[in-house]
Each structure stands twice: as C-alpha cells, then as structure tokens.
Amino acid sequence: MSARLLLGRVLSFRDAPREAGERAVRYIERGAVWIADGRIVEVGEAADVLTRAPADAPRDDHSGKLLLPGFIDAHIHYPQTRVVGSYGAQLLDWLNKYTFVEEQKFADPAHAAAVAEFFLDELFRQGTTTAMVYCTVRPESAEAFFAASESRGARMIAGKVMMDRNAPSALTDTPQRGYDESKALIARWHGKGRLDYAITPRFAITSTPEQLEAAGALAKEFPGCFVQTHLSENDAEIALTRELYPQARDYLDVYDRYGLLGPKSVFGHCIHLSDAEVATMAAKRGVAAFCPTSNLFLGSGLFNEKRLQEAGVPVALATDIGGGTSYSLLQTAAEAYKVLQMNRQSWPALQAFYQLTLGNARALGLDDRIGALEPGREADIVALNSRATPAMAHRMEAVRGDLAEELFVLMTMGDDRAVAQTYVAGTPAKASA
Ligand code: GUN
Ligand code: ZN
Numbered sequence: 118m119s120a121r122l123l124l125g126r127v128l129s130f131r132d133a134p135r136e137a138g139e140r141a142v143r144y145i146e147r148g149a150v151w152i153a154d155g156r157i158v159e160v161g162e163a164a165d166v167l168t169r170a171p172a173d174a175p176r177d178d179h180s181g182k183l184l185l186p187g188f189i190d191a192h193i194h195y196p197q198t199r200v201v202g203s204y205g206a207q208l209l210d211w212l213n214k215y216t217f218v219e220e221q222k223f224a225d226p227a228h229a230a231a232v233a234e235f236f237l238d239e240l241f242r243q244g245t246t247t248a249m250v251y252c253t254v255r256p257e258s259a260e261a262f263f264a265a266s267e268s269r270g271a272r273m274i275a276g277k278v279m280m281d282r283n284a285p286s287a288l289t290d291t292p293q294r295g296y297d298e299s300k301a302l303i304a305r306w307h308g309k310g311r312l313d314y315a316i317t318p319r320f321a322i323t324s325t326p327e328q329l330e331a332a333g334a335l336a337k338e339f340p341g342c343f344v345q346t347h348l349s350e351n352d353a354e355i356a357l358t359r360e361l362y363p364q365a366r367d368y369l370d371v372y373d374r375y376g377l378l379g380p381k382s383v384f385g386h387c388i389h390l391s392d393a394e395v396a397t398m399a400a401k402r403g404v405a406a407f408c409p410t411s412n413l414f415l416g417s418g419l420f421n422e423k424r425l426q427e428a429g430v431p432v433a434l435a436t437d438i439g440g441g442t443s444y445s446l447l448q449t450a451a452e453a454y455k456v457l458q459m460n461r462q463s464w465p466a467l468q469a470f471y472q473l474t475l476g477n478a479r480a481l482g483l484d485d486r487i488g489a490l491e492p493g494r495e496a497d498i499v500a501l502n503s504r505a506t507p508a509m510a511h512r513m514e515a516v517r518g519d520l521a522e523e524l525f526v527l528m529t530m531g532d533d534r535a536v537a538q539t540y541v542a543g544t545p546a547k548a549s550a
Contacts, residue, residue, distance in 0.1 A: 120153040120171050121543060124163055125179030125500055128520075129186060129490035130475040134467040142467060143490075144520060150184055152496040155270070155542035160490045177545075179500040182537050183527075185470065186488050187246025187497035188446040189477035190436050192345070192385045192406035194251040195236045195262055195275075196220045196229075197439025207416050208351035209322075211440065219439075221287045223253040229261035234549040236262075237269055241546035243444045244536040246497035247478075247487055249345060249383055249406075249435075250275040251317055254288050256298040263306040270310070270542040272487055272495060274343055276317035277302055281328045289323075296331040303339055311495070311542070315343035315383075321358045321371045333375035343381045343481075346372060348405075349394070350386035351417045369394040369403075378403045381482065385437060386411075387425070388418040399429040404480045408437035409452040415440050422453075423462045433480035434472050445532040446473050454528070466525035496543035503527045505535040 127148030132141040149166035151158040151174070159166050194200075196219060203215040223229045240248060252259040252275055259277040266273040279295035280288060290298065299316060307314035316339070318324045318332040336344055349355055349368050358368050365371040369390070372378050380402035387405035390398070398405065407420045425432055435441075436449050443449060450469040457464045478488025486495050503523050504510035509530045516522045527535060539546040 119543070120151065120158075120174035122166070122170050122174050122176045123150040123152070123179060123184055123498065123500070123540070124148070124176060125182045125184040127160060127184050127490060128470070129160070130471040131489070133471055133476060134465065141471065148184065150490055150496075150498065152540075152543040155496055155544075157490060157492055157494050157496050159492055177538070179537060183501040183503065184490065185499050185501060186474040186478075186490055186494075187499050187539060187541070188244045188473045189481065189483075189488065190240070190245050190248040190446060191383055191404070191433035191477050191480060192408055192435035193248050193438050193441075195233060196223050196251075196253045196258060198232055198236055198239070200439030201442060203439070207353070208440075209353050209357070211415060216439070217285055217288055220253040221285065223258040224255050224287065226257045226261060229255075229258045230265065233262045233265035237265055237271065238548045239444050241539045241541060242536065242548070243446065243533050244499035244501065244539050245444070245446055246499070246539060246541055247272045247483070248274070249315060249343065249481065251319075251345065252277050254278045254280050254290055256302055259302050259306075263302075263312055266312060267310055269546075270544065272311040272483070272497065274313045274315050274481070276315035276343075276345065279316075279318045279328055279332055280323035281325050283323050292325065292327040292331040295328055296335060299335055303335070303342060307339065307342055313343060314339070315345045317344075318346050318377070320347035320354070321362060321368065322354060326362070329371070329375040329377065333377055336376055336379075340381075343383065344377050344379070345383045346377065346385070348372070348384035348387050349389045350412075351415070352389070355389060367391055367394050369397055373397060373401070380404075383433065383481070385435070386417065386420075388412060388420055395425060395428045395430060398425075402431060404431045404433055406433050406435040406437075407453060408435045408441055409456045410442045410449055411437035411440035412456065413452060414442050419456050419459050421460060421462075422457055422464070423460070431480045433477045443532070447528045447531040447535060450528040466521050466528060469528055470524055496540060498540040500537040500539075501527065501531070501535050502537045503531070503535065505531065509535070
C-alpha cells in the first residue's frame with residue numbers, strides 16, 4: 118500500500134459558507150492528510166493522525182502552507198492553448214479568425230498528443246486537478262486527451278466537439294458522423310478509470326437541428342454522460358441563433374427541445390438569459406459555467422451570479438481557456454470578484470474557495486469523489502503558499518491570523534507562483550518529460 122502524509126494547514130468545505138456560515142468550513146492549523154492508494158484515509162490534527170499512520174510513510178512537510186482539495190475547472194478548451202490572448206475580436210469573429218484556424222491543427226494526432234501533455238502539465242502547475250474539457254471535432258483530439266489523462270491518473274471529463282455547419286469544412290462532421298464518433302469515444306472512455314465523457318455539441322450556431330437531435334439521442338442513450346455546450350454569451354451569437362432556430366422559444370429552448378438540458382448539462386457563459394430561461398434552467402437543474410476572464414476579454418458581458426443563485430440555478434466557475442486569459446483558478450476567482458463588483462454583488466473569499474473546490478464538484482455531481490478533504494475521497498490536493506512572492510509576503514504582514522482575509526489576498530495576488538505542490542490521486546504531479 119503506497120501511503121503518504123501531507124502536513125500543513127488543512128482547509129476544506131462541508132457546505133457553502135454563504136448559506137451555512139462557519140459550520141461550512143473545516144480548518145485545521147496544524148493538520149495532516151493521510152493518503153493511501155490514491156485516496157484520503159484520514160484528515161485531522163497532525164498530532165492525532167501521526168499516531169495512526171504508518172511510521173514509514175513519506176511525509177511532505179507543507180507547514181505554514183494551506184492544503185486544499187485540487188481545483189476544478191468546469192469549462193475549458195484544450196485545443197486553444199495557442200489562442201489565448203488573440204487580439205481585438207468579439208466571439209464570432211474570434212472563433213473564425215483565430216480559434217477555427219488553430220483547432221484544424223488537431224487533425225494531426227502527434228500535435229494533439231503534444232498539446233494534451235502541455236495542457237495537463239499546465240493545469241497541475243496551477244493546482245487544477247479536474248476539468249471539463251472541449252476537444253476539437255476530430256475524434257483523434259479526444260483520443261489524445263483521454264489517453265494523456267489516463268496515463269496521469271487524473272479525473273477528467275471531455276468530449277469531441279460536434280459541429281456540422283458555419284465552420285471550415287475541415288472542422289465539420291455530419292449528424293451521423295458526429296453521433297458515431299461520439300458513441301465510439303463513449304464506449305472507449307466513459308467510466309474508464311477516472312474519465313467521463315461529455316457529449317459536446319459546440320453551440321447552436323455550429324449544429325444543424327439534425328445534429329442537435331443526434332446529440333440528444335446520445336444523451337438519452339447514455340444518461341451517465343455529461344453534456345456541455347455554450348449558451349447566451351454574446352449579443353450577435355444570440356441574434357444569429359434566433360435566426361437559425363426560429364421555432365425555438367428562446368436560446369435555451371434550442372437545447373431543451375432536443376433533450377440536452379438536465380442536471381448533467383453544463384452551459385458555458387449564460388450571461389444574457391431571459392427570466393423564462395433562468396426559470397427553466399433552475400427547474401431542470403442545468404448548470405451555468407461562469408467564465409469571468411473570457412467574458413471580460415471577449416467583451417461578452419457581466420455574469421449575474423446573484424440572479425442565478427437566487428433562482429436556484431447551479432453555478433460553476435471556469436477559465437474558458439482560450440477565450441479566457443488565465444489557467445489559474447485563483448486569478449479566475451479574482452476576476453469573478455471584479456465582475457460581481459461591477460454588478461454590485463458580493464463574493465467573500467471563503468465562498469470563492471468553496472466554489473473552486475466543493476462548489477464546482479457539486480455542480481458537476483462529483484462531490485462524492487472529489488472537492489473535499491474527507492476520508493474515502495480521491496486524493497487530489499493542492500498545497501498553496503500565501504506568501505509566494507515578495508509582494509504577497511509583504512501584504513500578508515498586515516493579515517493577522519484572519520483566514521478569510523488571507524484567502525482574499527491569496528486569490529487577488531496569487532497565481533501559479535502560489536502553488537507549492539499539486540497531488541493527483543495522491544502522487545505529486547510532475548511535468549511530462
Ligand atoms: N462559443 C462557441 N465556441 C466557443 C469557444 O470556443 N469559446 C467561447 N468562449 N465561446 C464559444
Ligand atoms: Zn468555451
């Protein structure tokens with residue numbers, strides 16, 4: 118049995134601090150996490166845990182640093198690592214000018230494999246251990262991503278994009294091909310080890326009604342699979358969707374009418390929803406992925422977290438690389454805070470760190486496996502240094518033992534430099550060779 122002990126300041130959540138208050142937070146100043154065979158065995162005061170753990174288990178001393186569950190990114194595009202920071206366009210032009218050009222390179226399995234390795238290295242470097250990932254239309258791109266994730270032992274959700282119109286011909290499938298290729302990938306990868314499949318019609322504009330029908334048929338056939346797509350991100354996108362789907366009541370109805378809206382469906386952006394759409398999302402438990410750096414970078418709009426939360430829509434936080442500009446979920450949380458400031462909404466740091474861990478795990482229905490430091494959970498853990506840079510250490514001098522204040526500075530000033538170590542299934546993540 119491969120055991121390991123992590124020593125540090127344990128921080129994990131039992132619930133949302135916004136609703137449950139202090140009871141939601143589990144914090145142990147001199148804590149220890151005992152892990153064995155990829156899972157957490159025990160979490161508690163170091164003095165107690167050390168009496169029970171095997172004496173010869175290696176000890177990783179992160180004293181002074183925070184030990185949290187690995188971060189979860191609910192919406193990200195692995196073929197867009199070389200799209201980040203593309204200048205001067207809003208969504209539809211950005212897709213045509215930059216994204217659809219870059220995604221064509223993933224027809225080459227060697228390119229796809231190399232980028233998948235880079236992408237996973239980068240996620241782990243940033244403390245992210247689970248992500249819900251878009252591949253390209255080519256099944257080879259999904260194959261490469263799943264294979265790389267499997268070899269790292271990481272919990273990942275991904276899917277081949279389905280798109281059969283309004284894109285270069287090299288990036289389109291057909292309703293039948295999209296269905297067949299997705300089904301073959303589901304058979305190969307869904308539920309294999311720590312991997313799950315997401316049926317991935319890119320968005321209404323790039324799928325014909327026939328293709329959304331095929332995606333809906335897959336969702337019905339494979340109810341254990343996730344569904345991911347984009348919804349109500351940009352004004353021009355919404356207008357074109359209305360033209361392409363005149364029968365639909367609204368944008369959300371385009372997906373709903375094909376059976377693509379449910380508790381395992383994650384919708385990127387959800388910025389400009391009508392009251393009726395919000396009510397339907399809540400009733401059917403569809404998940405809204407809040408992608409602040411992307412929404413700011415592409416000038417899409419300001420996400421209204423309070424409105425969705427009060428209506429009962431599950432919300433997850435996400436980077437949306439490469440519309441998004443940072444792989445860091447700390448930086449993403451900082452930008453989320455600023456977006457909510459613009460809406461005169463509050464987002465305390467404890468709520469933010471809950472969202473990055475248990476909150477996102479709950480939104481994805483994975484909270485029985487990840488998102489908390491509890492016995493039996495998978496040992497995906499990040500060690501964070503709140504004093505990682507001179508400016509952070511200097512700022513922390515003014516934080517006198519107040520955890521919420523420390524966390525707020527950590528997310529505001531921190532990024533990959535604050536990530537001391539990431540553990541994936543109990544093993545320190547190392548960069549691929
Ligand atoms: N809508 C459809 N595809 C995309 C994409 O790749 N990124 C973003 N931000 N929005 C999209
Ligand atoms: Zn996206």
